[in-house]
Amino acid sequence: MRTAPTILHLDMDAFYASAEQAAKPSLRGKAVIVGGLGPRGVVATCSYEARVFGVHSAMPMAQARRLAPNAAYLVPRFGLYREISEQVMGLLRELSPLVEPLSLDEAFVDLEAGQTAWDAESARLTGVKLRGDIRAVTGLTGSVGLAASKMLAKIASEQAKPDGLVLIEPGTERELLAPMSVRTLPGVGPATGDHLRRAGITTVGEIAEAGEDELVRLLGKAHGVALYAMALAHDVRPVVAERDTKSVSVEDTYDVDIHDRVRVRMEVQRLADRCVRRLRGAHLSGRTIVLKVRRYDFSTLTRSETLRGPTDDPAVVREAAARLLESVDTTGGVRLLGVGVSGLADYTQEDLFAQARTAAAAASAEELEHVEQEEAEEAVEEPVPPAERRWHAGHDVRHAEFGHGWVQGSGLGRVTVRFETPGSLPGRVRTFRSDDPLLEGAEPLPLVERRPGDDVGAPAGSPAAGGEG
Numbered sequence: 001m002r003t004a005p006t007i008l009h010l011d012m013d014a015f016y017a018s019a020e021q022a023a024k025p026s027l028r029g030k031a032v033i034v035g036g037l038g039p040r041g042v043v044a045t046c047s048y049e050a051r052v053f054g055v056h057s058a059m060p061m062a063q064a065r066r067l068a069p070n071a072a073y074l075v076p077r078f079g080l081y082r083e084i085s086e087q088v089m090g091l092l093r094e095l096s097p098l099v100e101p102l103s104l105d106e107a108f109v110d111l112e113a114g115q116t117a118w119d120a121e122s123a124r125l126t127g128v129k130l131r132g133d134i135r136a137v138t139g140l141t142g143s144v145g146l147a148a149s150k151m152l153a154k155i156a157s158e159q160a161k162p163d164g165l166v167l168i169e170p171g172t173e174r175e176l177l178a179p180m181s182v183r184t185l186p187g188v189g190p191a192t193g194d195h196l197r198r199a200g201i202t203t204v205g206e207i208a209e210a211g212e213d214e215l216v217r218l219l220g221k222a223h224g225v226a227l228y229a230m231a232l233a234h235d236v237r238p239v240v241a242e243r244d245t246k247s248v249s250v251e252d253t254y255d256v257d258i259h260d261r262v263r264v265r266m267e268v269q270r271l272a273d274r275c276v277r278r279l280r281g282a283h284l285s286g287r288t289i290v291l292k293v294r295r296y297d298f299s300t301l302t303r304s305e306t307l308r309g310p311t312d313d314p315a316v317v318r319e320a321a322a323r324l325l326e327s328v329d330t331t332g333g334v335r336l337l338g339v340g341v342s343g344l345a346d347y348t349q350e351d352l353f354a355q356a357r358t359a360a361a362a363a364s365a366e367e368l369e370h371v372e373q374e375e376a377e378e379a380v381e382e383p384v385p386p387a388e389r390r391w392h393a394g395h396d397v398r399h400a401e402f403g404h405g406w407v408q409g410s411g412l413g414r415v416t417v418r419f420e421t422p423g424s425l426p427g428r429v430r431t432f433r434s435d436d437p438l439l440e441g442a443e444p445l446p447l448v449e450r451r452p453g454d455d456v457g458a459p460a461g462s463p464a465a466g467g468e469g
Helices: 015-023 061-067 078-095 120-138 150-160 173-177 190-198 204-210 212-219 221-231 261-281 314-325 353-379
Strands: 007-012 032-035 043-046 072-074 099-103 106-110 142-147 165-167 247-258 285-295 300-311 334-345 396-399 403-411 414-419 428-433 439-441
Touching (some): 007 120, 007 150, 015 032, 015 043, 015 078, 032 061, 043 061, 061 072, 078 099, 078 106, 106 150, 120 142, 120 165, 150 165, 173 204, 190 212, 204 212, 212 221, 247 261, 247 285, 261 285, 261 314, 261 334, 285 314, 300 314, 300 334, 314 334, 396 414
Antiparallel strands (some): 007 106, 007 142, 032 043, 099 106, 285 334, 396 403, 396 439, 403 414, 414 428
């Protein structure tokens, strides 16, 4: 254990929802819930105003709607969240070379390794400055915990929420932990908590009093020993610089099971292209293509194929994913599809097989397109009207006459847009036909207006991996 609180834990406050409120003036101070809006959707995160109604992350969206029927329900904009995360992680890397991202909105920092803090006072000043820099660069707030160990730093940041800073002085840890619930400790979930409660143990102090032998008897050797050590505030885990990404993948869950084999193939092709875009965005390539299929009965199948060398060629990935799909029976319906690439490398192997492989992929794609066309013609007797344009709630749009805005809702051939920007006053609402030629999708606007020459918080290194919890 350290003798100074030089491990920092940052946790952005209600990250996705706060980003949406910063981008949309009309939602500031109001209940905002971000997640999947379909029948099977879940809450990714929600604003503090929504939490008052009992809404929380991972809750089924249908339940959230019952608890907070008047909240704003938005589809996530992960591109925006990743951009903000890169800015935040850039600020953290200015403090230390040892930054351990846990997700897009959360990370540990070893301030001692960066020589930015060596005692309680310097650690506190560093934390205060970091919070100010994050607000200046992103317009958002983050909570900071400072302690001599990772476990205590995370507990401190939780106590600091929202928009605060808590420092735990070395030597006071056991006194602080003693009255806390056993659920405060990492690894103690509902099942373990209930098991301890039945044994008369409900606080961290009672875990310490029970002793290691009793914990081993109740929970087994590995879990019992680890839990007893944590109750004594013993945590010597180092901050590990961000781990190498082991895979890149994308997946979609469908509101209605897909039964049409042609549609399944088209979805797999689309997912393969999305996966490659993410792969290239991270400057990576990979050798193993993975297909994930969750069927109507919730059974999940995974198929994989390893290529001769790493690739980031979309045609190659599409071809491999299509071959993998042929080995999966989807006649009962498909709930979820995913495509991933593993065996990653930071280069693409150029060899004698590349051109041949790409040519084969193109030929295969052409053949698949021909087969799909024949099957579609056999399945459909009458002409089908063009599919209605889909407008996702919360996503950015631009109208040729009214400018930048975001989708409040859509359906029945109509789309409702509120025209406002991060720096404007709450904007006016207008409704258009969903096929209005003057309306188109748009890229998110910066939450904070940049001044010329302002490079504070510029991304450093590769982006953090993961998603928000």
